[in-house]
Amino acid sequence: MSTTASFRTHEVPDDLLAAIDYCYDQGWTDGLPVVPPVVDRVKAMLAADNRPPDTVIAKHPATGLDLSLHAAAVNAVMAGCLPEYFPAVVAAFEAMDKPDFNFHGSTASTGGSAPLVIVSGPYAEQIGMNADVNLFGPGNRANGTIGRATRLILRNVFQMLPGISDKSTQGNPGKYSFCIAERARGNPWPLLCETQGYPKGTSSVTVYAGGGFCNVENHGGNTPEQILASVADAMANYGCITLGQAVVILAPEHMQIVAGAGWTRERAQAYLFSEAKRSVEGMKAVGKYRDREYDTQHGEGAHALAEKGFMHRGLTPDDILITMGGGDAGGHSCFIPSWSRGRGSIMQHSAIRASQK
Amino acid sequence: MQLYSPLSTTPKRKAVRAPALGSIDGLRIGILENGKLNAEEMLNEVAALFVQHHGCTVRTLASKKNASAPAPSNTLVQVAQEVDFLITGLGD
Numbered sequence: 155m156s157t158t159a160s161f162r163t164h165e166v167p168d169d170l171l172a173a174i175d176y177c178y179d180q181g182w183t184d185g186l187p188v189v190p191p192v193v194d195r196v197k198a199m200l201a202a203d204n205r206p207p208d209t210v211i212a213k214h215p216a217t218g219l220d221l222s223l224h225a226a227a228v229n230a231v232m233a234g235c236l237p238e239y240f241p242a243v244v245a246a247f248e249a250m251d252k253p254d255f256n257f258h259g260s261t262a263s264t265g266g267s268a269p270l271v272i273v274s275g276p277y278a279e280q281i282g283m284n285a286d287v288n289l290f291g292p293g294n295r296a297n298g299t300i301g302r303a304t305r306l307i308l309r310n311v312f313q314m315l316p317g318i319s320d321k322s323t324q325g326n327p328g329k330y331s332f333c334i335a336e337r338a339r340g341n342p343w344p345l346l347c348e349t350q351g352y353p354k355g356t357s358s359v360t361v362y363a364g365g366g367f368c369n370v371e372n373h374g375g376n377t378p379e380q381i382l383a384s385v386a387d388a389m390a391n392y393g394c395i396t397l398g399q400a401v402v403i404l405a406p407e408h409m410q411i412v413a414g415a416g417w418t419r420e421r422a423q424a425y426l427f428s429e430a431k432r433s434v435e436g437m438k439a440v441g442k443y444r445d446r447e448y449d450t451q452h453g454e455g456a457h458a459l460a461e462k463g464f465m466h467r468g469l470t471p472d473d474i475l476i477t478m479g480g481g482d483a484g485g486h487s488c489f490i491p492s493w494s495r496g497r498g499s500i501m502q503h504s505a506i507r508a509s510q511k
Numbered sequence: 512m513q514l515y516s517p518l519s520t521t522p523k524r525k526a527v528r529a530p531a532l533g534s535i536d537g538l539r540i541g542i543l544e545n546g547k548l549n550a551e552e553m554l555n556e557v558a559a560l561f562v563q564h565h566g567c568t569v570r571t572l573a574s575k576k577n578a579s580a581p582a583p584s585n586t587l588v589q590v591a592q593e594v595d596f597l598i599t600g601l602g603d
Binding site: 160161162163164165166167168169173176177182190191192193196208215216217218219220221222224225228229232253256258259260262263306310311312313444495498 | 520521548578
């Protein structure tokens with residue numbers, strides 16, 4: 155091993171398969187083969203950001219380990235990213251670095267969440283991301299490798315190692331990759347990047363510590379209430395109801411029913427907040443009721459829709475992110491629960507930097 | 512073929528253990544609970560053993576709002592001024 159311009163390098167034989175094996179031997183992979191991070195590819199990746207390679211974009215709050223642009227680029231190469239994907243990887247970590255996201259806790263926990271990365275705005279289409287059929291994969295290089303780069307950085311840079319510093323009880327398939335684009339085509343609601351207050355034309359990345367993936371099937375409902383009641387039921391299941399946030403990706407068929415009836419995002423959020431609830435008695439029956447949580451939801455400053463005697467999911471309707479994604483055919487939406495411990499991680503977003511080109 | 516290392520280049524921080532206490536008899540105890548179910552109960556039970564067997568006194572109960580985030584530095588600074596040693600741990 156040697157050091158070149160303060161970045162460590164490893165000399166390996168000029169044999170690609172041997173280099174892949176070398177990466178395995180070093181413990182640098184997520185279990186799948188990686189692209190060996192050869193110097194030229196890393197430099198090409200770094201060229202997608204005009205800041206110095208030693209610029210720190212995130213810091214681990216407990217260990218003090220830094221994520222530099224250089225280390226991010228190395229891992230992005232290993233994940234299979236093209237240079238044009240790099241701004242999304244960088245923006246994801248700039249968002250995850252915000253303290254309320256708490257990437258240490260959400261990665262280390264037995265709860266087993268994975269950072270869901272949602273790319274919103276024109277950038278997604280520019281780099282060929284998939285917001286359509288097979289939204290959550292497989293099949294699209296940008297979606298797959300941006301999400302994978304996120305995982306490899308958590309592993310290699312921040313040393314969140316399965317079984318050692320990542321103590322997830324059962325893991326999560328999203329820990330390989332969990333990245334989607336918001337569907338703009340045919341979306342009747344403002345895009346996330348617009349609601350987040352970014353200037354027109356600026357794309358964004360939203361990160362959310364997602365506890366899994368729950369398919370919500372409804373092919374028979376034809377009113378907003380019927381569709382959203384199915385979603386609310388999934389959101390309130392005993393296995394995952396907490397004070398935590400929620401992400402709901404409505405299939406285009408479902409969105410057509412909801413928005414086609416004139417419902418706005420805000421109305422849908424309010425409906426889901428009202429309906430995604432369990433009675434106090436029910437929560438007690440399964441051993442999940444806590445006074446402290448009930449008081450948080452119903453005490454001073456409680457939202458007007460928080461019904462006495464019930465535990466709702468989240469604290470306000472704004473805790474529910476709803477947008478559209480997936481293929482045109484099929485009444486299959488999804489709900490993604492938050493990391494199991496409620497409000498230990500709050501979703502964050504960051505702009506995809508226009509200067510990174 | 513030259514590969515870049517994917518690891519952080521941050522220099523390792525030197526972590527040093529606090530010196531061991533010569534005796535814990537009669538010392539002041541702080542409790543830092545993390546908000547998890549049963550954490551406070553478990554730590555109070557542990558503290559009661561120190562009170563019973565070593566004549567310690569419980570001075571402070573500090574809480575973390577977020578179980579999985581490091582304790583805020585101002586919490587630690589304040590507690591350090593009030594106690595001789597601190598008990599913390601998980602509850603679930």
